[in-house]
Amino acid sequence: MLSGCWLLFGSSHAWAGAYEAELPAAMFASPDLCQYAPCGSVLPQAERFSLRKGQPSYVEGIRQRNGRDEVVGYVFLSTDTTPDIVGYSGKPIITLVGMDAQGHITGVRILRHSEPILLAGIPEEKLVSYVAQYTGKPAGAHFELGRADGTNVPMDAISGATVTVLAENQMVGRGSYAVARQVGLIHAVERPQARFTAATAPSDWAGLVAEGSIGHLKVMPGQVDEPGADRPFIDLWFGYLNAPAVGKAVLGASGYQHLMADLKPGEHAIFIVNGGSSSFKGSAFVRGGVFDRIQITQDADTYQFGDGDYRNLYHLDISGVPAYDESGIFILRGASFSAAYPWRLAFLSKHAGDHGTAEFANFNAEYWLPARYLEGGRPTVEKPVPAWVKLWKAKVFTIAVFVALLLFVAVFYALHRRWAARSRRNDKRWILWPHMAVWVIAFGFIGVMQLAQPSVVQVLTLIHAPFEGWRWDLFLSDPLIFLFWIFIAITIALWGRGVFCGWLCPYGSMSELLFRSARRLGLGRWQFALPSRWHHRLRWMKYVVLLVLVAASFHSMALAERMAEVEPFKTTFMVHVWHRSWPFVLFWSVLVTASMFIERPFCKYLCPLGAALALPSRFRLFGLRRKADCTTCKACAVGCGSQAIDAKGRIDPTECMQCLDCMVLYHDDHACPPLSAERKRRTKAGLPLTPIGRDGHFIPIKLIE
Numbered sequence: 001m002l003s004g005c006w007l008l009f010g011s012s013h014a015w016a017g018a019y020e021a022e023l024p025a026a027m028f029a030s031p032d033l034c035q036y037a038p039c040g041s042v043l044p045q046a047e048r049f050s051l052r053k054g055q056p057s058y059v060e061g062i063r064q065r066n067g068r069d070e071v072v073g074y075v076f077l078s079t080d081t082t083p084d085i086v087g088y089s090g091k092p093i094i095t096l097v098g099m100d101a102q103g104h105i106t107g108v109r110i111l112r113h114s115e116p117i118l119l120a121g122i123p124e125e126k127l128v129s130y131v132a133q134y135t136g137k138p139a140g141a142h143f144e145l146g147r148a149d150g151t152n153v154p155m156d157a158i159s160g161a162t163v164t165v166l167a168e169n170q171m172v173g174r175g176s177y178a179v180a181r182q183v184g185l186i187h188a189v190e191r192p193q194a195r196f197t198a199a200t201a202p203s204d205w206a207g208l209v210a211e212g213s214i215g216h217l218k219v220m221p222g223q224v225d226e227p228g229a230d231r232p233f234i235d236l237w238f239g240y241l242n243a244p245a246v247g248k249a250v251l252g253a254s255g256y257q258h259l260m261a262d263l264k265p266g267e268h269a270i271f272i273v274n275g276g277s278s279s280f281k282g283s284a285f286v287r288g289g290v291f292d293r294i295q296i297t298q299d300a301d302t303y304q305f306g307d308g309d310y311r312n313l314y315h316l317d318i319s320g321v322p323a324y325d326e327s328g329i330f331i332l333r334g335a336s337f338s339a340a341y342p343w344r345l346a347f348l349s350k351h352a353g354d355h356g357t358a359e360f361a362n363f364n365a366e367y368w369l370p371a372r373y374l375e376g377g378r379p380t381v382e383k384p385v386p387a388w389v390k391l392w393k394a395k396v397f398t399i400a401v402f403v404a405l406l407l408f409v410a411v412f413y414a415l416h417r418r419w420a421a422r423s424r425r426n427d428k429r430w431i432l433w434p435h436m437a438v439w440v441i442a443f444g445f446i447g448v449m450q451l452a453q454p455s456v457v458q459v460l461t462l463i464h465a466p467f468e469g470w471r472w473d474l475f476l477s478d479p480l481i482f483l484f485w486i487f488i489a490i491t492i493a494l495w496g497r498g499v500f501c502g503w504l505c506p507y508g509s510m511s512e513l514l515f516r517s518a519r520r521l522g523l524g525r526w527q528f529a530l531p532s533r534w535h536h537r538l539r540w541m542k543y544v545v546l547l548v549l550v551a552a553s554f555h556s557m558a559l560a561e562r563m564a565e566v567e568p569f570k571t572t573f574m575v576h577v578w579h580r581s582w583p584f585v586l587f588w589s590v591l592v593t594a595s596m597f598i599e600r601p602f603c604k605y606l607c608p609l610g611a612a613l614a615l616p617s618r619f620r621l622f623g624l625r626r627k628a629d630c631t632t633c634k635a636c637a638v639g640c641g642s643q644a645i646d647a648k649g650r651i652d653p654t655e656c657m658q659c660l661d662c663m664v665l666y667h668d669d670h671a672c673p674p675l676s677a678e679r680k681r682r683t684k685a686g687l688p689l690t691p692i693g694r695d696g697h698f699i700p701i702k703l704i705e
Contacts, residue, residue: 018124020558021112023094028079028350033059037077042098042107045072055290055304056081058179061098073100074179081175083348084297084362088163089114090471092362095131095168099176103139103185108132108172114558115164126158130165131172140177140186140300143169163477166387174300181301188301191338194243195375201245205320213246213373214239217347217365219276222467224349224361226278234347235275236294236365237322240339241329242268243373252317259311259329266335270296271313272345273327280326280347292350296332297364298343305330340379342368388476398450399479405445406487409438409503413495413658417625420663425671431660436516439509447506452480453569454488454505456546456608457561460553488613495658496617501603501610502642502657507569508603511595518596527597535643538605539655546608566606599641600657614654624651624658625666629674636662 027036034040034049039059043049046061053059058076062069078085078095087093091114098106108131137143137153144152145165158165180186201213208214219234226233241247242263247256250271259269272294274280280294289307296303311329337343346364371377392399412419412434419430446452458481461474475482484504491499501508519527530538545566553560571580571588580588594601603610630636630649637645640662644655651662669675681687 018110018112023112037096039075042096042109043073043075054182056178076179078171078175081178082171084346085167085170087115087167095171099139103180105134105137108134130158134172139180143173177300178302188336190335193338194340196243197373197375199245199372201249205318211370215365215367219363232276233278236272238272238345241271243369245373249318250316268332270330273324275322275324293348295346301336303332342366388473392479395479402480413499416660420660421667423664424668428664438503439513442504442506442509447573450480451573453573454484457564459612460560492616494621496620496653497613498656498658511600514595515599541605542607542611546611549608617653633673635673636665
């Protein structure tokens with residue numbers, strides 16, 4: 001079966017599409033965007049296209065009419081207009097957007113993404129269908145999933161890819177707004193301008209930083225795949241100089257007066273100093289006088305700087321200034337910008353990636369003048385609700401049901417000794433029926449309906465978190481998966497992997513239901529367990545698969561995500577079998593068929609997620625009970641479907657699925673050989689037996705641990 005993993009991987013080119021697609025680096029830097037990007041596919045009315053122009057950049061689509069050139073629309077690349085927006089993967093979804101001369105979107109095409117759609121189970125056809133909804137919509141619209149009010153444009157969501165489409169909504173909406181503003185199709189709404197008080201600012205740098213008058217944005221080399229670890233790659237300190245208290249504190253009274261005398265009405269001065277090893281100017285500044293590494297954003301408005309917006313900053317007239325290598329004052333021009341409202345400084349990093357493509361990393365820090373410098377204080381601002389908060393609110397009822405299920409399983413298992421003591425080998429209803437109910441719910445509700453199947457890719461993400469940074473928004477974006485992993489972590493620490501793998505794993509539940517259903521359908525005569533010697537050899541395969549995936553992830557996470565298709569979860573829950581290529585269908589069919597004759601074959605021998613959870617299971621706090629006689633008695637081992645009990649009666653916590661059959665036998669004084677023998681001996685000798693539980697079972701005290 002292991003060869004199925006490489007068979008699937010080998011066919012990955014058949015369905016890769018835009019996933020980690022190789023794009024020419026010139027697409028992101030060349031003035032001739034449309035030489036490298038399929039601009040005609042998103043603006044088919046155009047006969048030819050101009051070079052890049054504007055800030056942020058776009059190209060004009062042109063056609064001849066009556067012998068004269070006519071601009072029929074505009075095309076832009078998302079990394080030019082909204083480079084700070086990233087998807088679920090933490091990387092930009094590189095998108096090409098077309099817009100006609102009347103301000104309506106004519107086409108959207110995703111050129112490259114790193115979204116784990118292949119893991120989440122969303123065919124790229126659905127993503128293509130989703131972006132087709134933008135066609136005909138007005139530029140700058142606020143796109144919302146589901147129902148929307150009169151100010152928003154409703155969009156049909158894709159189940160399982162919410163974070164991805166939310167990012168796409170922002171890119172298309174904000175990008176088209178930025179371009180439409182430049183070409184005069186949309187006029188920005190002017191914000192009320194700030195009026196400043198006569199308050200005095202602190203006299204030292206630390207005081208200004210503490211109150212928020214000076215902002216800070218630091219990026220380490222590892223965050224942008226650059227060598228070096230001690231010195232920051234970028235270490236930006238910045239602030240708003242028009243405010244008299246801040247301007248005088250930073251520049252001195254004379255420097256502030258000179259600056260204000262140079263500014264025209266509606267112009268804003270922002271200072272930036274940099275103590276990092278790299279420059280904030282970027283390569284485009286040398287080519288065309290454009291600062292392509294920094295920009296200011298305020299709500300949907302984006303402000304970029306050219307060489308005409310730059311002023312030298314020779315000296316900061318305040319004590320305690322940290323060491324820096326470059327500095328400057330940037331002039332922001334725009335009637336829509338207001339210092340009374342919060343804004344963000346963004347640092348945009350673009351570097352060479354694999355196969356000559358460009359990789360993007362985007363970082364930003366918020367700035368808002370302290371209230372004491374603004375007449376009337378800070379205005380009330382309704383900050384946008386984070387995407388993950390919207391998702392949690394939308395799934396309140398589902399989350400409540402899911403949490404109730406997790407609590408039931410945890411409490412039931414914590415009290416398993418009581419239920420096992422009430423059961424007998426031929427009457428396991430206290431254990432079996434709750435277990436069967438949980439399997440059905442796990443498969444139907446968690447797996448089929450909610451698509452909340454944990455995966456080894458999430459383990460790989462956790463492994464890489466110390467190196468690539470922890471993103472709470474990423475983990476919170478899927479409420480059920482987030483809660484599932486909290487449950488998994490707690491139950492592994494207490495009892496081992498079996499509570500999740502044996503009770504709540506949707507795929508494992510399906511496999512168990514298939515095996516038991518086949519037995520009821522009369523196939524039990526052909527059901528079997530592998531001989532012990534083969535079982536103990538083959539069970540190591542899942543650790544080999546895990547090791548290969550971890551190694552591959554350090555080479556390329558995209559490669560690891562593709563290889564993780566050894567997990568049949570996507571084919572089972574997320575994508576209909578008939579929508580998959582034949583290698584996946586064949587692999588899935590073999591596993592399903594095998595599950596009817598061998599109990600949980602994938603879980604035992606191939607599952608890399610099970611292998612990852614098995615490793616910490618060795619250090620669980622509580623194990624299943626054993627007797628002294630268990631070292632010689634084989635009764636439990638014979639009936640163990642997981643084959644987790646060795647020849648010496650020890651239970652292997654890395655293989656045990658916590659079915660509790662051995663615990664039923666442990667308490668059954670008619671089925672457990674040592675207990676049965678002791679019961680008969682005491683009965684024959686007229687010795688007393690000690691009752692345990694309400695069901696009247698009797699077991700001798702001295703044999704209970």
